[in-house]
Amino acid sequence: MVSFDPTADFFQIFALDRGYALDRDALERRYLELASAVHPDRFVGAPAGERRLAMERSSALNEAYRALRDPVRRAEYLVKLGGVDLDSSDPETGAPRPTQAFLIEMIELREQLEEARGDDDAVDELRDAIETRADGALDDAIAALGRGETPAAARALVVHRYLRRFLEEVDGDD
Amino acid sequence: MAYSDKVIDHYEQPRNVGSLDKNDDTVGTGIVGAPACGDVMKLQIKVEDGVIKDAKFKTYGCGSAIASSSLVTEWVKGMNLEDAEKIQNSQIAEELSLPPVKIHCSVLAEDAIKAAIKDYRKKHGGGDEA
Ligand code: FES
Numbered sequence: 001m002v003s004f005d006p007t008a009d010f011f012q013i014f015a016l017d018r019g020y021a022l023d024r025d026a027l028e029r030r031y032l033e034l035a036s037a038v039h040p041d042r043f044v045g046a047p048a049g050e051r052r053l054a055m056e057r058s059s060a061l062n063e064a065y066r067a068l069r070d071p072v073r074r075a076e077y078l079v080k081l082g083g084v085d086l087d088s089s090d091p092e093t094g095a096p097r098p099t100q101a102f103l104i105e106m107i108e109l110r111e112q113l114e115e116a117r118g119d120d121d122a123v124d125e126l127r128d129a130i131e132t133r134a135d136g137a138l139d140d141a142i143a144a145l146g147r148g149e150t151p152a153a154a155r156a157l158v159v160h161r162y163l164r165r166f167l168e169e170v171d172g173d174d
Numbered sequence: 175m176a177y178s179d180k181v182i183d184h185y186e187q188p189r190n191v192g193s194l195d196k197n198d199d200t201v202g203t204g205i206v207g208a209p210a211c212g213d214v215m216k217l218q219i220k221v222e223d224g225v226i227k228d229a230k231f232k233t234y235g236c237g238s239a240i241a242s243s244s245l246v247t248e249w250v251k252g253m254n255l256e257d258a259e260k261i262q263n264s265q266i267a268e269e270l271s272l273p274p275v276k277i278h279c280s281v282l283a284e285d286a287i288k289a290a291i292k293d294y295r296k297k298h299g300g301g302d303e304a
Contacts, residue, residue, distance in 0.1 A: 086209065086210065087210050088210070089208070089209070089210060089278055089281065094209075094210075095209030095210055096209070097207075097209065098207060098209065100205065103205045103206065103207045103214055104205055106207065106214045106234075107205055107214055107216050107232065107234070110214075110232070110234050158209045161209060161210075161211070161212040162207065162209070162212040162214070163212075164212060165211065165212025165213065165234075166212070166234075169234065
């Protein structure tokens with residue numbers, strides 16, 4: 001039986017080195033091995049407790065796999081391992097607050113978007129510009145992670161989240 | 175996500191959406207954001223003789239954040255600054271019956287009114303208290 005420790009961090013689960021750069025093939029291979037080892041189908045006839053355990057392991061495994069495979073989630077997860085949880089608003093360990101100037105800009109972007117509505121070229125231009133910035137923010141985060149600078153990576157990822165949120169609005173109907 | 179009737183009411187008919195002139199001396203502006211989701215909120219107050227005469231907001235975020243800011247603008251009109259400053263997110267969350275995962279949306283509205291008051295005071299030499 002392949003060993004699977006659900007309390008290990010996501011990189012340990014897949015026996016990968018912790019870091020942004022990822023051996024994708026190894027991840028895929030390891031995932032398939034583990035997925036078949038913990039697959040609930042293997043436990044159909046097993047006692048209820050074991051079946052539940054298999055179920056939990058299987059979903060923990062899928063969660064770990066999805067988090068590592070996604071470039072943004074992988075970066076966010078590394079920041080979390082570094083002690084900053086971007087989903088929390090705790091002033092010590094939660095997402096760092098962006099600058100006031102940045103927030104003002106986020107409001108102004110919405111106003112620009114409202115004005116641009118109806119003019120497809122103008123909307124496209126705005127989207128392109130912000131997509132470029134969002135990609136840049138992710139690159140900054142990756143670079144900071146490479147230097148082991150969790151706080152800088154966290155700040156860049158927060159910027160990335162705000163920009164992503166704006167892009168969702170560009171393409172949503174609100 | 176099941177929203178309460180009050181959230182839906184404020185969401186569908188938000189009160190006081192809009193902007194005040196941020197350069198006007200009698201206007202205080204608060205701009206805040208929720209990093210976890212990337213939502214942003216602008217809340218402005220117009221003050222005369224220490225009393226909030228008008229309040230406007232623009233919220234780019236979820237329904238609960240829109241409802242929270244709409245509710246706060248309704249509440250603060252006619253309040254003096256000291257009372258408006260005491261508004262707690264828990265009161266907002268209770269009034270709107272927000273579920274625990276949406277508490278941060280009401281926090282955003284509390285932060286916004288506090289930031290607007292602070293901005294107003296700053297314009298009037300009130301210094302920068304925490
Ligand atoms: S989900 Fe972000 S403010 Fe409500």
